[in-house]
Amino acid sequence: MSKHTASRESRESEVSLAELRGDCARMAPHWTAPVKTATTPVKPSLIHGVTVPPASARLIDAMSEYGD
Secondary structure (H helix, E strand, O other): OOOOOHHHHHHHHHHHHHHHHHHHHHHHHHOOOOOOOOOOOOOHHHOOOOOOOHHHHHHHHHHHHHOO
């Protein structure tokens, strides 16, 4: 078991946190968020190939019994 003093551990944490903050500040310009685009609803008639297991369909169907 190593013998570290509390003050040394806190200094190491502070230095590590400062280094992390510096790294983040340098990387921030490289990380850009994509432009958000508005989504348009799809007509139900255009949705094909979706299958719902019978147990799940019964579960969803029964939910209206608990209120909408």
